[in-house]
Amino acid sequence: MTVPKSTPSLKVAIVGGGPGGLGTAIALQTIPNVEVTIYEQASVLREVGAGISIGSNSWKVLELLGVADGVDTGHETWTVLNLGLGRNGQSGQERTKLQSALLSAVNPGTIKLSKKLVHMEDHGPAGVTLAFKDGTTTTVDLVVGADGIRSVVRDIAFPSYPDTLKFTGTTIWRTLLPWAAVSDLDPRFSTTAWWHTPTTHVYFSPVGEGLWEIAARAWHDPKVHSASKVSWGVPVTNEHVESHFNEYLPQIREALSRVPSGGWREFAAFAGPEMPTLTAWSNRIVLVGDSSHALSGAFGSGAGFAMEDGWILAQALAYHSNDTSRALNLFNAIRLPYYAKMYKHLADQTAQRAKNLENTRVPAFDEQVKSKVISDGGGGLDWIYHNNIEHVWNSAIEKGNGELSKPGAIYSSNQSASL
Ligand SMILES: Cc1cc2nc3c(=O)[nH]c(=O)nc-3n(C[C@H](O)[C@H](O)[C@H](O)COP(=O)(O)OP(=O)(O)OC[C@H]3O[C@@H](n4cnc5c(N)ncnc54)[C@H](O)[C@@H]3O)c2cc1C
CATH class of the missing domain: 3.30.9.30 (D-Amino Acid Oxidase; Chain A, domain 2)
Structure with a gap:
């Protein structure tokens, strides 16, 4: 790739080596003049939970990251069964060792283990200093908070947030x-x-x-x-x-x-409330994955969302030649409305469940199951499970030409459903 002479170098620290951190690093390592390091608190990187299910939205971003082959075990099935009503026919489900496939695609030397972030300091244009529990520090141009639902990056950059989980x-x-x-x-x-x-x-x-x-x-x-x-x-x-x-x-x-x-x-x-913005400290901090939308696995696709964030962030930086202000505005404009839609879905779902509990006319068992299957992903959530992040990016650039300054300028509230 030819690098325009004007592209400044950018030193990036990713805090957290989960799917969000690894996916972001893989995407960023293809961007000119970006130097990326992952700081992970654990001494060994392990798979999240017992397994991770991967819908077609996640497959798409794995393909874009170039790691789908490392995850694929060859067949696609996603069947929904329930008591009383049979449903099936969704596609795109697979389970395997996502973390190790991502790890193998990260450039050697990128990950620093046993680095628990404990403090950050903003030095304005001189960058952000990260301090780790082992007493070491580093100063970078951009911090990517990929440190999960109980994010230290988020808690420091958005001090009013931590009490709200x-x-x-x-x-x-x-x-x-x-x-x-x-x-x-x-x-x-x-x-x-x-x-x-x-x-x-x-x-x-x-x-x-x-x-x-x-x-x-x-x-x-x-x-x-x-x-x-x-x-x-x-x-x-x-x-x-x-x-x-x-x-x-x-x-x-x-x-x-x-x-x-x-x-x-x-x-x-x-879960925590919706973030008003995913960036802080004059675009020297950006949140990806669970730290940016504390939904606690609500849609069973959080690893996919985290990798989508990382891929979009890398495209935005490349598009704006490492100008973090313009790139992070674009990132916000693409990702914030998407998460807003998820929050709205969950709020509606919670209200409905509470109403069901209070309801004097208790719906028949099958009726309740049917409505739960639909709200849990059996239908109506194609805008999540079939989200094509590459189309989202292309559509954003076509519509706004990437020159967006205001979050929300790309999506209308229901636009992603049709992407
Ligand atoms: C029970 C359950 C089931 C789920 N099932 C699925 C599923 O089937 N499919 C799916 O796509 N998603 C699933 N999810 C959601 C998914 O696990 C998360 O959304 C996803 O792991 C988020 O990735 P992340 O990189 O943002 O955060 P995480 O995976 O939480 O990674 C954060 C990383 O940051 C590190 N870290 C934290 N604090 C610090 C610090 N101070 N300094 C340095 N490092 C730090 C952590 O050690 C960790 O490695 C599930 C979640 C739960 C709870």
């Missing part, structure tokens, strides 16, 4: 067990599927290497249950998990009961 009402339990332990129960269990009741679902999926994943969710009114919810990845008893799924088919209950004792981990989903 709240329990959403959703509790998630995850485990892995040998496929052989459950393969006799139901032929449908060999397919990735969600089984629903009105306020819960159970997700079964073969994840390769002879293993099978169960991820089960239950929603309780957060007004009643929030005080007891602080858990994140803690072991819980089988009885505790099973007690939420008594209404299910016998073979589903049997599958849950075959989880070895001590096998379950509980995650209480927390």
